[in-house]
Amino acid sequence: MKKSDTEKIINILKQTYPDAKCSLNFSTPFELVVAVMLSAQCTDERVNLTTPALFERCKTIEDFANIDITELEEIIHPCGFYRNKAKNIKSCANQILTTFGGKVPNTMEELLQLDGVGRKSANVILLEVFGIANGIAVDTHCKRISNRIGLSSENDPSKIEQDLLKQIDKQYLKDVNHLFIWHGRYTCISRNPKCNECTIKSFCHNSKYL
Numbered sequence: 001m002k003k004s005d006t007e008k009i010i011n012i013l014k015q016t017y018p019d020a021k022c023s024l025n026f027s028t029p030f031e032l033v034v035a036v037m038l039s040a041q042c043t044d045e046r047v048n049l050t051t052p053a054l055f056e057r058c059k060t061i062e063d064f065a066n067i068d069i070t071e072l073e074e075i076i077h078p079c080g081f082y083r084n085k086a087k088n089i090k091s092c093a094n095q096i097l098t099t100f101g102g103k104v105p106n107t108m109e110e111l112l113q114l115d116g117v118g119r120k121s122a123n124v125i126l127l128e129v130f131g132i133a134n135g136i137a138v139d140t141h142c143k144r145i146s147n148r149i150g151l152s153s154e155n156d157p158s159k160i161e162q163d164l165l166k167q168i169d170k171q172y173l174k175d176v177n178h179l180f181i182w183h184g185r186y187t188c189i190s191r192n193p194k195c196n197e198c199t200i201k202s203f204c205h206n207s208k209y210l
Contacts, residue, residue, distance in 0.1 A: 001150055001203070006167045009149070009200050013179040016199045017186075020178035022128045025051060029104040029129045030061050030096065033114075034089055036121045038079040050078050061102055064093035088116025106130045120157060123177070133173035136161050141184025148188060150205030 014020075023044040026032040034054070038047045054075050058064045064072075072086040079085065092114045096104060104125065105111055111122035123137040136142065138157035142164075146152040152163035168176055187194045195201055 001167060001205075003167055003169070005203060006151070007169070007172070009203055010168070010172045010175055010179065012199050013183055014175060017179055017182040020175075020182040022124070022178065023181075024048065024128075026128075027055070029125070030064070030093070031055055032125060032128055033092065033104060033117065033121075034064065036124050037085055037088055037092070037116045038076060040085070041081060042079045047079055050076060061093050061096055064089055065097055085116070091115040092117065104129065106132065108135070119161070127174060127177055131174075133170070133177065136164050136168075136173060136180075137177050138164075139181065140190075141188075142180040144190060145180050145184050145188050148193075148205075149200065149203050 024032065024035040024039060025048045026035050031051070035047055035051055038050065054072075057071075057075065058067055067090070069086050069090060072089065073082045076082045076085055076089075095114055096102060099113070100110065105114075106126065106129070108119070108122050108126065111117050111125060112119065117125070119135070120137045120139060123135045126132040126134070127137075138146075138160045143155075143157060143160055146160050146164060147155075151167060152160045154160045154163060164176070183200075187198050195204075198204070
């Protein structure tokens with residue numbers, strides 16, 4: 001796809017979803033780290049129903065590092081995969097305290113050192129906490145849209161991200177991270193996509209969805 005077409009797609013989606021933003025609720029950098037971890041294989045809506053009690057119980061990174069893991073598992077149980085997530089949350093909190101002086105790091109290289117934080121999560125943290133948009137968080141929505149409209153034919157998120165970065169100017173990266181999620185959530189859904197309502201259907205390269 002031409003860069004000019006990609007730019008048109010982004011501008012159309014900006015008009016379609018003028019309120020597109022991060023859907024996870026948080027008030028501190030580490031709260032977002034935790035929320036992003038919990039969102040794996042879980043909806044943002046469910047995460048937002050779970051985190052109020054968690055953030056009330058754990059107000060500091062030290063609280064997350066010291067909370068009994070069984071108690072943590074019980075609180076985050078509704079988000080699924082709670083044992084592994086609880087383990088990563090506690091380990092990540094300890095890493096930040098011991099390695100990064102108690103502050104969430106602000107580089108991709110450092111974030112990837114944290115347990116439970118992959119490239120997608122790191123991109124979200126960099127954008128939402130530090131306003132840094134050097135990459136694209138390729139979640140299930142971004143992957144689906146990229147494949148359907150012909151921005152990438154890859155399945156691996158890291159390869160999809162590289163394909164997108166070649167076609168999208170840096171000035172649009174912040175917008176893309178939100179717009180693709182909202183478009184995938186509300187229009188280009190997994191089953192029975194709402195193609196008749198899609199504002200970018202003229203750019204779709206996959207006719208079976210039209």
